[in-house]
Amino acid sequence: xxxxxxxxxxxxxxxxxxxxxxxxxxxxxxxxxxxxxxxxxxxxxxxxxxxxxxxxxxxxxxxxxxxxxxxxxxxxxxxxxxxxxxxxxxxxxxxxxxxxxxxxxxxxxxxxxxxxxxxxxx
Numbered sequence: 001x002x003x004x005x006x007x008x009x010x011x012x013x014x015x016x017x018x019x020x021x022x023x024x025x026x027x028x029x030x031x032x033x034x035x036x037x038x039x040x041x042x043x044x045x046x047x048x049x050x051x052x053x054x055x056x057x058x059x060x061x062x063x064x065x066x067x068x069x070x071x072x073x074x075x076x077x078x079x080x081x082x083x084x085x086x087x088x089x090x091x092x093x094x095x096x097x098x099x100x101x102x103x104x105x106x107x108x109x110x111x112x113x114x115x116x117x118x119x120x121x122x
Contacts, residue, residue: 008068009043009077009087015094015103016073023059037061040069040076043092043105044083053086055105 011019019041027034042060045053063069066081079087090107 008070008079008084008089010089010091011041011072011075011077012091012093013073014096015092016075018094018103019075026059038076040078041092042078042080043087043090044080045086046083057092057103 023039027039039059039061042056042058044056046056048054060078063078064080068079068081068084070077077092086109087107088109090105090109093104093106095101095104
């Protein structure tokens with residue numbers, strides 16, 4: 001596990017606020033299940049989608065061997081060693097609008113994406 005001074009991945013204030021809100025809601029719903037665990041937002045890439053790789057975002061209390069760890073606005077982000085190179089310089093944002101609500105990733109490393117925006121090509 002490394003705390004990367006380069007800040008491999010960035011998170012906007014909007015996304016950090018939503019991550020905190022969702023994590024607090026999840027922990028309040030079943031406190032006994034989460035007691036004593038330290039959760040982080042795990043951001044990764046995995047095979048899938050029509051462009052080749054899709055992003056994965058979820059809460060995780062595990063620390064995997066080789067994880068890169070960064071902290072922004074009191075939100076800890078973990079990336080596995082295979083995903084980290086694809087995510088360098090990416091920004092996680094949260095959009096809440098009429099046509100779209102959800103997390104987005106602006107990644108300068110992506111060479112393209114599919115028409116639906118569900119996956120990226122590197």
